[in-house]
Amino acid sequence: xxxKFIPTIIFIIVALIFSxxxxxxxxxxxxxxxxxxNSTNSVILNTTNPNPTPTTITTPKLTPTSxxxxxxxxxxxxxxxxxxxxxSQIAQHxxxxxxxxxxxxxxxxxxxxxDQHPGGAQAILGMCGIDxxxxxxxxxxxxxxxxxxxxxxxxxTLR
Amino acid sequence: MPxxxxxxxxxxxxxxxxxxLVFLWFxxxxxxxxxxxxxxxxxxxxxxxxxxxxxLVHFNGAxxxxxxxxxxxxxxxxxxxxxxxxxxxNITLSLGLSAxxxxxxxxxxxxxxxxxxxxxxFCLDYRMS
Numbered sequence: 001x002x003x004k005f006i007p008t009i010i011f012i013i014v015a016l017i018f019s020x021x022x023x024x025x026x027x028x029x030x031x032x033x034x035x036x037x038n039s040t041n042s043v044i045l046n047t048t049n050p051n052p053t054p055t056t057i058t059t060p061k062l063t064p065t066s067x068x069x070x071x072x073x074x075x076x077x078x079x080x081x082x083x084x085x086x087x088s089q090i091a092q093h094x095x096x097x098x099x100x101x102x103x104x105x106x107x108x109x110x111x112x113x114x115d116q117h118p119g120g121a122q123a124i125l126g127m128c129g130i131d132x133x134x135x136x137x138x139x140x141x142x143x144x145x146x147x148x149x150x151x152x153x154x155x156x157t158l159r
Numbered sequence: 160m161p162x163x164x165x166x167x168x169x170x171x172x173x174x175x176x177x178x179x180l181v182f183l184w185f186x187x188x189x190x191x192x193x194x195x196x197x198x199x200x201x202x203x204x205x206x207x208x209x210x211x212x213x214x215l216v217h218f219n220g221a222x223x224x225x226x227x228x229x230x231x232x233x234x235x236x237x238x239x240x241x242x243x244x245x246x247x248x249n250i251t252l253s254l255g256l257s258a259x260x261x262x263x264x265x266x267x268x269x270x271x272x273x274x275x276x277x278x279x280x281f282c283l284d285y286r287m288s
Contacts, residue, residue, distance in 0.1 A: 011235045012242070015225045022221035026190050027214050123198055138202045139212055 083107075083156035087131065090158075094129020100155070101127040103136045108153040131158075164280065171279040175230060175240075178270050182227035182243055189220025196220075201253055222246065230273070233282020237274050244270035 085100075085107045093100035099111045114124045127135060140146035189196050193216040200212040208215065223246075229239040247267035254260035278284040 008235060008238050011229075011238060015229065016222075018225045019218060019221040022190070022224065023214060023218040026193075026217045026221070135202075138206055139197075 084159040085156050086159045090131075091129045096121075096125060096128070099124065099128035101130065101132045102158045103127075103131075103150060104133050105158050106150075106154050107156045107158055108150060109155045110150075110153050113149070113153060168280060171273070171276045172281050174269060174276075175233065175236070175273050175279060175282075178240075178243075178266070178273065179227045179231035181266060182223045183231065186220040186223030186227055189216050190224065193217055193220070199250075233278055233284050236278045236282050236284050240270050240273035244268075244274060 085102075087102070090100045090102055090107060093109070093111075096114055097111070098109075099114060100107060100109050102108070110124060110127065114121045117124045123139075126132075136146075136150070140150075193213045196216045196219075197212045200215050204215060205212050223243070226239045226243050229235055230243060244267050247263055247270060251260050251263040251267055254263065278288075
C-alpha cells in the first residue's frame with residue numbers, strides 16, 4: 001500500500017530540492033561579482049548577506065562591460081543628523097508630503113523613498129509619523145542593502 | 160491507442176497547459192523581479208521562517224516553476240496539480256476578500272479540477288503508463 005506512493009514522494013523531494021537550488025542561484029547569483037585576475041582585489045561578495053565571506057578566485061582576463069551606475073541619492077534634508085526629535089515631532093510628519101519615521105532609535109526623513117521603495121509605496125506610507133522599528137525589523141532585519149538605504153535618510157536620533 | 164482526439168479530450172489538455180503557463184509566468188516574474196512581490200509576503204511568514212522576504216519570493220517562484228513544468232509536461236500530473244492548487248488556495252486565504260483573492264480562488268479551483276481528472280492523452284504519465 002505504502003509502496004504505491006514511493007515514486008510520488010521521491011518526485012516531491014527531488015522537485016523541492018530543485019526549487020531550493022533555483023532559490024539559491026537567484027538569491028546569491030546576482031550578487032556575485034567576478035573581477036579579472038589582474039586586479040588586486042579578486043573577491044566575490046554577496047552584497048545582501050550581512051556576514052559575507054570573501055572567496056578568492058582567479059579568472060581569465062575579462063574586460064568589464066560597464067561600471068555599475070551610481071544610484072541617484074535623494075536631496076539631503078537641511079537638518080543636522082545629530083539633532084534629536086520626540087515622537088510627537090515625528091508624528092507631525094505622517095503623510096506622503098512629509099514622511100518622517102523612527103527605526104531603532106534613529107529618525108529618518110523617507111519622503112523621497114516613498115515612490116522608490118521596491119516593495120511598493122504603501123509599505124513606506126505605513127511607517128510615516130510613527131515608530132516603525134518592528135515593521136522594519138520584521139521585513140529587513142539583517143539585510144545590508146535596506147540598512148544602507150535607510151541610513152542615507154537619517155536626520156537625527158529619537159529623544 | 161486511439162489516434163483521434165474527441166472534443167471532450169481537448170478540454171483537460173487546454174486546462175492543464177493554460178494553468179501550467181499561469182504558474183510558469185508568475186513563477187518567472189517572482190524570480191526575475193522579486194521586489195515587485197515583497198509586499199505580498201506576510202510578516203508572520205518572514206518572522207516564522209527567519210528568512211528574508213526576497214528569499215521567500217525566490218523560493219515561491221522556483222516552486223511554481225518546477226511544479227509548473229511538471230504540470231506542463233504532465234509528469235506526476237495529479238501530484239503537481241494538487242500541490243500547486245493547494246499552494247495557490249493557501250495564498251488566496253492569506254489575501255482576504257479582495258479582487259485578487261477571488262481571481263486566485265478561481266485559479267486554484269481550476270488547478271484542483273486537474274487533480275480530479277488526472278492525466279490526459281498528452282501527459283508524460285499517459286505515455287509511460
